[in-house]
Amino acid sequence: MAERAVVLASGGLDSTTCMAVAASRNREIIALSFSYGQRHSVEVDCARKVAAYFNAARHLVFDLSLFRTIGGSALTADIEVPKDRSYEQMGGDIPITYVPSRNLIFLSYAVAVAETAGAHEIYIGTNAVDYSGYPDCRDEFIRSFAQTANLATRIGVEGGGLRIETPLQNLSKGQIVALGQKLGAPYHLTITCYDPVDGVSCGHCDSCRLRLQGFAEAGVVDPIPYLNR
Amino acid sequence: MAERAVVLASGGLDSTTCMAVAASRNREIIALSFSYGQRHSVEVDCARKVAAYFNAARHLVFDLSLFRTIGGSALTADIEVPKDRSYEQMGGDIPITYVPSRNLIFLSYAVAVAETAGAHEIYIGTNAVDYSGYPDCRDEFIRSFAQTANLATRIGVEGGGLRIETPLQNLSKGQIVALGQKLGAPYHLTITCYDPVDGVSCGHCDSCRLRLQGFAEAGVVDPIPYLNR
Numbered sequence A, B: 001m002a003e004r005a006v007v008l009a010s011g012g013l014d015s016t017t018c019m020a021v022a023a024s025r026n027r028e029i030i031a032l033s034f035s036y037g038q039r040h041s042v043e044v045d046c047a048r049k050v051a052a053y054f055n056a057a058r059h060l061v062f063d064l065s066l067f068r069t070i071g072g073s074a075l076t077a078d079i080e081v082p083k084d085r086s087y088e089q090m091g092g093d094i095p096i097t098y099v100p101s102r103n104l105i106f107l108s109y110a111v112a113v114a115e116t117a118g119a120h121e122i123y124i125g126t127n128a129v130d131y132s133g134y135p136d137c138r139d140e141f142i143r144s145f146a147q148t149a150n151l152a153t154r155i156g157v158e159g160g161g162l163r164i165e166t167p168l169q170n171l172s173k174g175q176i177v178a179l180g181q182k183l184g185a186p187y188h189l190t191i192t193c194y195d196p197v198d199g200v201s202c203g204h205c206d207s208c209r210l211r212l213q214g215f216a217e218a219g220v221v222d223p224i225p226y227l228n229r
Helices: A013-024 A042-053 A065-070 A102-117 A139-152 A154-158 A172-183 A207-217 B013-024 B040-051 B066-070 B102-117 B139-152 B156-160 B173-183 B206-218
Strands: A004-008 A028-035 A059-061 A122-123 A161-165 B004-008 B029-033 B059-065 B122-123 B163-164
Touching: A004 A013, A004 A102, A013 A042, A013 A122, A013 A172, A013 B029, A028 A042, A028 A102, A028 A172, A042 A059, A042 B040, A059 B066, A065 B102, A102 A122, A102 A139, A102 A154, A102 B066, A102 B102, A102 B139, A139 A161, A139 B059, A139 B102, A139 B139, A161 B040, A172 A207, B004 B013, B004 B102, B013 B040, B013 B122, B013 B173, B029 B040, B029 B102, B040 B059, B102 B122, B102 B139, B139 B156, B139 B163, B173 B206
Parallel strands: A004 A028, A004 A122, A028 A059, A122 A161, B004 B029, B004 B122, B029 B059, B122 B163
Antiparallel strands: none
16 A cells, blocks of 8 residues: 655645655655635645646645734735845845744644644655745754654654655755656646736746746746746 | 733633743733634633733634544544543543644644744643643653744744743642642633533543642632532
């Protein structure tokens, strides 16, 4: 029987590549997405298609509209998303698109699902190379979280343990695209934009720019449409 | 200006004592409760009264009915709550009232609130002495979580840090009651039962039995009513 894995699925480039890695390892996939009133909620629809593409055993969508109550981020509150920033500007301080505790909360739910489903692996597409502004994307956070999760849970303490798999952690965006291309990741079903219009990517937010740079680096044509670039 | 603290408030004996400790340290209290379709949702009403009693600056109630979706526990699913178990029975394996990842998720939300509110302390009434069946009540989990939270967040990385305060961690139930009594904790507003009927405690579940034992040890009369004991 295939080993079971929870895969965090945002419908974007990274999580889709991450799911392609889990699929290439023959995992039975439980896809987990979060809907949190973010501007890019179209991503959840993309995640659904990607999960179906990989024959996920289940696709759970958890409503975290609480994030709006907590506030404090351009992705959930009424703060303008920055556009056309240079890579130097992106690489500096923690960006205002940072959602307080996002990956901490996402992973905590993933742990609850993993424990309930008897899955010993959680896949998350965090990546620290191109863009290290988010503290909760760093490897030291992920490693510390894994230790905490194993101390917090039945599956950790007496059930064989939990592993957090981050196959993209040390890859550049170009390497991520190349890996996904090799594994047959359905990039035509994904969206990455922080500020899409009618589901079409803007081409100018940090996320679009990094994605386009990644495809260019990998020498692959990005199959999704853009408003203008 | 008073230092701000997030205090997890379940409306029960331990969290109320914990809030009394925060109040005795002159913290500006942001009370945080979770409503998760548990059988004892009456606790949220108690938490509201306790927060008002301590003049909390805010009382946030987050709806985590997702816990029902995740399932896997007697407190959220249709599994019978155990009654009249001996203390030896309670002290053994992880009990079926364990909610997967509960404290991990609760604390992760508390971190998001703390970060947004600029609070550097989170109070949680975990306690490992009387009853160590829950992995996520152990000090080693709390310490690991604190480390993870500081790696995950802006407030941790560049904002002065977060501390998880667990003033009850090493106290017996009797010592907790004695401490709360000394600090003026409003125990008449609390409820602890896993299986109350119309807001009245059963007197026979693990939680009621530990509470009653604590009051007996401290030589204090428990001011709340019980169905029968």
